[in-house]
Amino acid sequence: MGHREGDLDFRPHLSHLFPCANNIPIYTLVSDPVASSSDGAQSIHEPKENLVVRIDSNQYDLIKCTMSEWVDYYRALENRQPRQLFQDWQRIWEASRGKPGFAIDLGCGDGTETLVLLAHGWHVLAVDSTPEAIEWVIRRTPEEDRPRLQVQVVAFQQARFPPANLIYAGLSLPFCPPEDLPPVWRKIRSALKPGGHFVGHFFGVRDSWAGKPDMNFLTAGQARSLLDGLAVERFQEFERDEPTVFEAVKRKHYFEVIVRREGETGG
Numbered sequence: 001m002g003h004r005e006g007d008l009d010f011r012p013h014l015s016h017l018f019p020c021a022n023n024i025p026i027y028t029l030v031s032d033p034v035a036s037s038s039d040g041a042q043s044i045h046e047p048k049e050n051l052v053v054r055i056d057s058n059q060y061d062l063i064k065c066t067m068s069e070w071v072d073y074y075r076a077l078e079n080r081q082p083r084q085l086f087q088d089w090q091r092i093w094e095a096s097r098g099k100p101g102f103a104i105d106l107g108c109g110d111g112t113e114t115l116v117l118l119a120h121g122w123h124v125l126a127v128d129s130t131p132e133a134i135e136w137v138i139r140r141t142p143e144e145d146r147p148r149l150q151v152q153v154v155a156f157q158q159a160r161f162p163p164a165n166l167i168y169a170g171l172s173l174p175f176c177p178p179e180d181l182p183p184v185w186r187k188i189r190s191a192l193k194p195g196g197h198f199v200g201h202f203f204g205v206r207d208s209w210a211g212k213p214d215m216n217f218l219t220a221g222q223a224r225s226l227l228d229g230l231a232v233e234r235f236q237e238f239e240r241d242e243p244t245v246f247e248a249v250k251r252k253h254y255f256e257v258i259v260r261r262e263g264e265t266g267g
């Protein structure tokens, strides 16, 4: 197609996925020259525009096939409150009188937490493999907050995470196949700045979805061992039957985690 490695390429055929982004050029990265580097946390390309939608062309067909269920999910939870875990982290952060920094919202879905972070002055990179999720985030972001928003349509497995003060993964990491969690988790850890928080959920082995091959489920010991070397500010296990968007009742077994990388919070 005549592109050089790493060229940013305007793909008008993707624009229909982002009707809200009317005047916002949508760029996709044809291929990524630093993807083969072994260093987990690298700076991403400097965005040419505030909003850079990155879709690896190899992933596009895969992404297209998986998105419809998630859209039902976003619709069912329209106007939801930020997750309790996120609100708990907010209280910790406010108590520490921290300054807004750079956050990554992994598996941002409808973007509720991204919007809250933006409203509090954070710069946010919202990442999701479902293009509609990113479309929701862009549409819901007030004009004045858009200069501080970046988005990527990419799977965690292919994503590279820039250094961040906060990495929030609300109900999203369990959707990685088991063999993908360790490398994704290494990237997350190495992207955390000193003083930065990881906040997220892991699913437990007694969850009624356990055994789905494209998802991962952890024992409490496995979940805790991921956190070795980080300051654990919250590790809470839940197990209860509850309805979900997709089922009348489900055994939910999950862990809520707030951890901090030791060190001074950098800018």
Ligand SMILES: C[S@@+](CC[C@H](N)C(=O)[O-])C[C@H]1O[C@@H](n2cnc3c(N)ncnc32)[C@H](O)[C@@H]1O
Binding pocket: 070, 083, 106, 107, 108, 109, 110, 111, 127, 128, 129, 130, 133, 154, 155, 156, 157, 169, 170, 171, 172, 175, 176
């Ligand atoms: C249960 S939803 C959670 C969305 C939002 N964080 C929330 O709390 O409502 C999981 C999200 O993760 C995204 N997701 C699932 N697997 C992913 C992957 N491998 N890479 C990137 N995003 C993924 C889905 O598209 C979906 O938006």
